[in-house]
Amino acid sequence: MSENHYGSIMKDGLWDSNVVFSQLLAMCPTMAVTTSGTNGLGMGLATTAVLVVSNILVSMIRHTVSSQVRIPVFVVLIATLVTVVDMAMNAWLHDLYKVLGLFIALIVVNCAILGRAEAFAVKSGVVASAVDGLAMGLGFTGALTVIGLIREFLGAGTLFAQASNLLGPSFAFLEMKLPGYGGALLMILPPGGFAILGFLLAGKRVMERRMDEKAAARAELAAA
Amino acid sequence: MNLESIREKIAYQPVLLGVFALLASGALAWASSATGEAIAAAEAKDLRDSLSEVLPQGMADNDFLKDTVDLKNGEKTVTIYRARKEGVVKAALFKVAERGYAGDIQVLMAVDSDGKTLGVRVLKHSETPGLGDKIEVKKDPWVKGFDGKSLGDPAPDKWAVKKDGGIFDQFAGATITPRAVVKAVKGGMDFFTAHKAEIIG
Numbered sequence: 001m002s003e004n005h006y007g008s009i010m011k012d013g014l015w016d017s018n019v020v021f022s023q024l025l026a027m028c029p030t031m032a033v034t035t036s037g038t039n040g041l042g043m044g045l046a047t048t049a050v051l052v053v054s055n056i057l058v059s060m061i062r063h064t065v066s067s068q069v070r071i072p073v074f075v076v077l078i079a080t081l082v083t084v085v086d087m088a089m090n091a092w093l094h095d096l097y098k099v100l101g102l103f104i105a106l107i108v109v110n111c112a113i114l115g116r117a118e119a120f121a122v123k124s125g126v127v128a129s130a131v132d133g134l135a136m137g138l139g140f141t142g143a144l145t146v147i148g149l150i151r152e153f154l155g156a157g158t159l160f161a162q163a164s165n166l167l168g169p170s171f172a173f174l175e176m177k178l179p180g181y182g183g184a185l186l187m188i189l190p191p192g193g194f195a196i197l198g199f200l201l202a203g204k205r206v207m208e209r210r211m212d213e214k215a216a217a218r219a220e221l222a223a224a
Numbered sequence: 225m226n227l228e229s230i231r232e233k234i235a236y237q238p239v240l241l242g243v244f245a246l247l248a249s250g251a252l253a254w255a256s257s258a259t260g261e262a263i264a265a266a267e268a269k270d271l272r273d274s275l276s277e278v279l280p281q282g283m284a285d286n287d288f289l290k291d292t293v294d295l296k297n298g299e300k301t302v303t304i305y306r307a308r309k310e311g312v313v314k315a316a317l318f319k320v321a322e323r324g325y326a327g328d329i330q331v332l333m334a335v336d337s338d339g340k341t342l343g344v345r346v347l348k349h350s351e352t353p354g355l356g357d358k359i360e361v362k363k364d365p366w367v368k369g370f371d372g373k374s375l376g377d378p379a380p381d382k383w384a385v386k387k388d389g390g391i392f393d394q395f396a397g398a399t400i401t402p403r404a405v406v407k408a409v410k411g412g413m414d415f416f417t418a419h420k421a422e423i424i425g
Contacts, residue, residue: 066231066240073244080248084255091262094269162362185355185397 006131013135019112020143020197021204026112030144031193033103035155038163040148043103044141048134050085050107051116054078055133058121065122074117082108100166112140150196153178155187275305275317278334278343283307283314295422297415304423307334313424315342316416322408325400326350329359331408333370335416337424344370344409349401356401366393367405375413383410 019025026047033043057077065073086104089097097104107113116136121129153159157178164172186192230236272289279288284307291306297320307315317334327350334342344367346359358364369392375383384390385403394402416423 063227064231064240066236069237069241072241076244076248080251084251087255087259087263091259091266094266098270185352189352 006128009128009131010135013132013137014139014142017136018143019115019136019140020147021201023112023115025115026110026140029103029106029110030147030197031190032106034144034148034151034193035188036152036158036162037145037149037160038166039103040144040146041141041163042100042166043106044137044144046100046103047107047110047113047140048137050078050082051113051137051140052130052133054081054113055116055121055129056126057081058117059124059126059129062122070122071114071118074114078113078117079108112136147193147196147200150200151187151192154184154196155192156183157181274332274345274347275334278332278345279307279315279317280342283309283336283342285309288317293423293425295419302415306423306425313337316423318412318415319347320408320412320415322404322411324349324351324404325356325398326352329401329404329408331405331412333409333412335413338374339413339417339420340372340374341370341409341413343368344405346405351401352398355395355398358395358398359401359405366395366402369393370409375417 013019017023020027020030029043029047033039054077058074061073061077082104086101089104090101116132120132124132149159152161159176160171160174161177163174164170167174184192187196268289275288286306286308288305288307291308293304293306294301295304296302302318302320305317306313307317315334315336317332319330319332321328321330323329328348329346329351330348331344332347333344336342345361346367349357349359351357351359358366361367378391381389382391383406385392385394385399385406387394387399388403390406392402392406
């Protein structure tokens, strides 16, 4: 396993197979929580933590579990993990739980976690699985934050509203408000979520095609 | 025999599933017992915090979390927390709920012994973000408009949003939400008046 290998896992998670923008997984939490940048960030971070741990556990038991019953085993494992995290946070990190608690329960319905267990962790070593969980989680966090920020900006005219509740008072500088803009409510409601996601997907496709064309032109130049 | 060959046997599958189910229940049972006390303490603190938010400073010298009375309000049982000063009940704190635009809105209110509201806060709701969520005190001071109101002031038919001829503001684009909160608070006042003797004791 080389440095290069981990590099490509990171690139895969953050860009090439981004959970939201490429695999189009986890649409339920994506649409539900991206009404503001802060919510998107919170959901993303909570999911990243669960994804890393679930990938590690699945990778550890991958030789014991037979392929016939792997799906129920993974489902039980992930549901148990999320429930334990939920209870532990409620007990010992109660202030954070009041902000993130809503998202923790939603992680159970996040198919991206089972998806990574199936597509990666069950075939890979523990360290590589942890890196994959981290990369996919950060890619998910980035996607949710971007969608959340755009929806929030268009819909309410603010950026990172209430970020200090999530990250602590020292992050209050992130909070911005556009004066004199009432906001287009449609963007906060579900249709706005689908519209923004559509535009972002199209944008990513265009960017990828440009990059491919450039790479092809460079290859041609080198061959000539 | 190595693991590879056992793994494909049919008997291996139920045993594996059973072991994982057992491990999962064990983990959950352990987590539940390990966190139960801390969660109960944290929730009691939450309740105390929200109760002290609707109750003005210096209204109580007792531990009103422990001084409760349960009364029937229609079908539901309402727990009333009594704030006492020198043994005399000064205020009653209780929760009421009313159906809003998207689900129940839970309201916590404090009423003093003369039947005047001391404070109202929305505990839980699922109203439209950006429209109906102005009932949260964090987002809009609207809910403070109930402070000091009683059943005689304003008159019963003025306990409504302005659109319905009352005195409370509605929000642009959201009438159902504030209407439900007004109705909930009015219901709480009626409930308090009807059971005043039992509450003050």
